[in-house]
Amino acid sequence: MTARPKSNAPSGVEAIKAASHHLRGTLAEQLHNSTDHFDESGKQLLKFHGLYQQDDRDQRKVARTAEKTHSFMLRTRVPGGVLTAEQYLAHDDLAQRYANGALRITTRQCFQFHGILKGDLQATMRGLNDALLTSLGACGDVVRNVACCPAPLHDPIRRQIQAVTRQISDHLLPRTRAYHELWIDGEKVALDPPQQEEVEPIYGKTYLPRKFKIAIAYPGDNCVDVYTQDIGLVAIAHGDRLLGFNVIVGGGMGMNHTKVDTFPRLGDLIGFVTPEQVLSVVEAIVLVQRDYGNRSDRKHARMKYLLHEWGVARFVATVEERLGWTLAPAAPLPHLENELHHGWHAQGDGRWFLGLSVENGRIKDEGDLQLRSGLRAVIEQFRPGVRLTPNQDILLTDIAPGDIPAINALLATFGIPLPSALSVVQRHALACVALPTCGLALAEAERALPDVIDALEVELARLGLAEEPFTVRMTGCPNGCARPYVADLAFVGRSADAYVVYVGGASNGTRLNQPYKDLVKREQLIETVRPLLELFRSRRQPGERFGDFCHRIGVTALQTLVNSTLSEEEAHVAVDASVAL
Ligand code: SRM
Ligand code: SF4
Numbered sequence: 050m051t052a053r054p055k056s057n058a059p060s061g062v063e064a065i066k067a068a069s070h071h072l073r074g075t076l077a078e079q080l081h082n083s084t085d086h087f088d089e090s091g092k093q094l095l096k097f098h099g100l101y102q103q104d105d106r107d108q109r110k111v112a113r114t115a116e117k118t119h120s121f122m123l124r125t126r127v128p129g130g131v132l133t134a135e136q137y138l139a140h141d142d143l144a145q146r147y148a149n150g151a152l153r154i155t156t157r158q159c160f161q162f163h164g165i166l167k168g169d170l171q172a173t174m175r176g177l178n179d180a181l182l183t184s185l186g187a188c189g190d191v192v193r194n195v196a197c198c199p200a201p202l203h204d205p206i207r208r209q210i211q212a213v214t215r216q217i218s219d220h221l222l223p224r225t226r227a228y229h230e231l232w233i234d235g236e237k238v239a240l241d242p243p244q245q246e247e248v249e250p251i252y253g254k255t256y257l258p259r260k261f262k263i264a265i266a267y268p269g270d271n272c273v274d275v276y277t278q279d280i281g282l283v284a285i286a287h288g289d290r291l292l293g294f295n296v297i298v299g300g301g302m303g304m305n306h307t308k309v310d311t312f313p314r315l316g317d318l319i320g321f322v323t324p325e326q327v328l329s330v331v332e333a334i335v336l337v338q339r340d341y342g343n344r345s346d347r348k349h350a351r352m353k354y355l356l357h358e359w360g361v362a363r364f365v366a367t368v369e370e371r372l373g374w375t376l377a378p379a380a381p382l383p384h385l386e387n388e389l390h391h392g393w394h395a396q397g398d399g400r401w402f403l404g405l406s407v408e409n410g411r412i413k414d415e416g417d418l419q420l421r422s423g424l425r426a427v428i429e430q431f432r433p434g435v436r437l438t439p440n441q442d443i444l445l446t447d448i449a450p451g452d453i454p455a456i457n458a459l460l461a462t463f464g465i466p467l468p469s470a471l472s473v474v475q476r477h478a479l480a481c482v483a484l485p486t487c488g489l490a491l492a493e494a495e496r497a498l499p500d501v502i503d504a505l506e507v508e509l510a511r512l513g514l515a516e517e518p519f520t521v522r523m524t525g526c527p528n529g530c531a532r533p534y535v536a537d538l539a540f541v542g543r544s545a546d547a548y549v550v551y552v553g554g555a556s557n558g559t560r561l562n563q564p565y566k567d568l569v570k571r572e573q574l575i576e577t578v579r580p581l582l583e584l585f586r587s588r589r590q591p592g593e594r595f596g597d598f599c600h601r602i603g604v605t606a607l608q609t610l611v612n613s614t615l616s617e618e619e620a621h622v623a624v625d626a627s628v629a630l
Contacts, residue, residue: 060347072189098185098188099125103120137424148165191257198267223256266282268285278300302530318379341355391442392404402444417464423460424443431452479523481494483542501574502521536556547570
């Protein structure tokens, strides 16, 4: 039997976008009907407005019926993670009033609410709008939240890259009035027919083939994981002068365990642009993806697959053709580290900032740790600036030095530890949301990682590795929302309660890791990793990180060593031999 050729017909989502009159569809009618949910095309369009229709998957089991009770996840768009105290407090109020009482910091410096009911959507979005916030373009086939190193240090480079972040974000925000009509102006939508002449100058009627991600790194600081973005920009500076940006394109994490033609990919460095050129170059790259990205198969629609199919040279030539000029060669890349920005730091302008570690980004009150109430109390009383980090943490900024003791004391009353009281491994760990809200989760992540980290802490302490910085990331499925494939060690959900263990990434996000063992049960994760940590402890080179060690030895050699019956001494000889090969 001959294989059927793949169809090039646009996917169903393309048809929904095309017929939607710039993201309106029948959302207005559906919003006011008597059901608790939207139909399939409504679900797709809602994403562009920052909304996901979900149901509580724990409840599915309890209810034992096919009937789901729907609620919504709402993601706000927070360019560079920068919020005022008032905007933080508005999020906190809305979480209490309309969502499940918790806030979730995301890996792209946004906030998510979970559990909003359909009848409360308009009120929630009006509340955001009143605080000068939006969820437009936080999800959907557009440029998502533009990420940027959030540290508020008083240096001109940081100020400029934050300004470029805002500029790129504003420039690539959808122009449709649908968001305001539907959620903010409310009734008006029923009176006015959609304006047929409305135009989206960048996106057109069908927007992009798929989501699109952009991030900017400060020289030397890769907390945004530039290599995993559709476009990663690394600032290049000379002293206090921003010379421009190195441009990296075609990164992405998502894959499917069983489809070998889907894969994580690191971006390619394609050249250097000045601050004056950066917006036109970013726009040209987005337009190339808009016009040539795959619109028939959403599993291959990310720009990384265009890079993979075309190769870098053709991609760059197409971008340059659109620009009408050629890109300058890339500048030497500064060495990158993944800075967490934890603890107290002088900003350099007489003020201080405090970076707090938020376990898996979840701001809630639980037991002795009253994180939500404590943050609220500090922010209400001291009115600091607030920044969300790509490591799912929070920075409280612009604090007068005289307020530091009172803030430390107030945090302590709510049981909130300073990062120095936490283990190194916990502070570097990330988990995606997964169950119970994520419809794509195959296994637990956010709810499972704390216990895994507790067990790992014990092992690391036993081996004298407690101070060893390395990244541990867990996701409930292979889509890669916590960017697991660049971590030193990752656990990626494979089936209910089983994971693929990955090792050998780089803590600074510059190398992909490799699958080490498949279908490992959650309770066996630590015993699977233990022999690797033992080998690392005894055979590492001076200063070598765990991921670098696993990469140097190689996954196959590690598997052979761990599965063999060699004595410890023989294993060491074998390690040396495998490295020498
Ligand atoms: Fe993600 C889908 C959560 C960052 C790759 N992601 C989802 C959805 C919306 C599930 C769905 O489609 O039904 C998840 C909602 C769960 C929930 O209940 O809240 C979800 N992704 C998240 C967040 C909240 C994870 C977190 O724990 O912080 C992050 C929100 C970021 C934001 O503020 O915009 C999040 N997602 C990422 C990242 C990391 C990043 O952007 O730096 C990635 C990997 C990078 C990339 O895009 O390649 C990522 N999410 C995906 C994918 C795979 C896309 C692909 O190319 O194949 C999906 C599935 C999809 O799009 O079909 C997905
Ligand atoms: Fe859901 Fe998978 Fe993303 Fe985790 S990685 S939030 S399980 S889509």
